[in-house]
Amino acid sequence: MNTSLEKESLAFLLNSSARFLNSVFERRIGEAGLGLTPGEARALLTVAAIDGSKQADIASRIGLEPMTVCTYLDKLESLDLVERRPNPDDRRSKCIYLTQASSDLLVAIRREVDSLIVQATDGFDENDLSKFHTLLTILQKNLQMAASDKSKQISQ
Structure with missing residues (x-):
């Protein structure tokens, strides 16, 4: 079924936008060299x-x-x-920290990301951006809870 409503559904728009964002970022x-x-x-x-976090936390945040x-x-x-560096709370794991050498490269990466976001949000005013950020934060939190609920169901 290929209806207009299906093409414009929230799930479709979110998924499609995320794929475009990822593709353009890559x-x-x-x-950028x-x-x-x-x-x-x-x-x-x-x-x-999340400087100083465990590798598992970094992987979880990226979704890999x-x-x-x-x-x-x-x-x-x-x-x-x-x-x-050794994790002070768990000697079996290590925590990951930035080095001083990363600062210039981070500036360059952030410049690319900022340019992409400016292009992606062209036509938004400050109020739109603020509201959009708030709504996406709520959406992400809700989806994280749904994912957590699902993993709890699987482990039971």
Whole structure:
């Protein structure tokens, strides 16, 4: 069924927008000549957002498997952009921290992201952007709870 309503449904618009955002992000990072893959750039941005977190927390925030993120972090560590330190709360795990060397690269990545967001939100005024951010935050929180509820049902 290919109705107009189906094409404009909230789920369709959200999913389609997220795929376009991801696709354009990947292209921009690839073309920016930063020496990182889009996955590595995402991992670095995530470490910056939750500096000092465990690898599993970074993977969860990005929505990838921990082993995939481990590969990204290995590359970032080899470039001296992040470092792994022992977790003071759990000696079996390590926490990931930014290094000083990451600051210029983070500025360049954020410049690409900011440019993409400006383009994506063309036509929004400040009030629209604020409301959109608030609504997406609520949506994300609700979906995280739904995902958590589902995983609890599976483990029972």
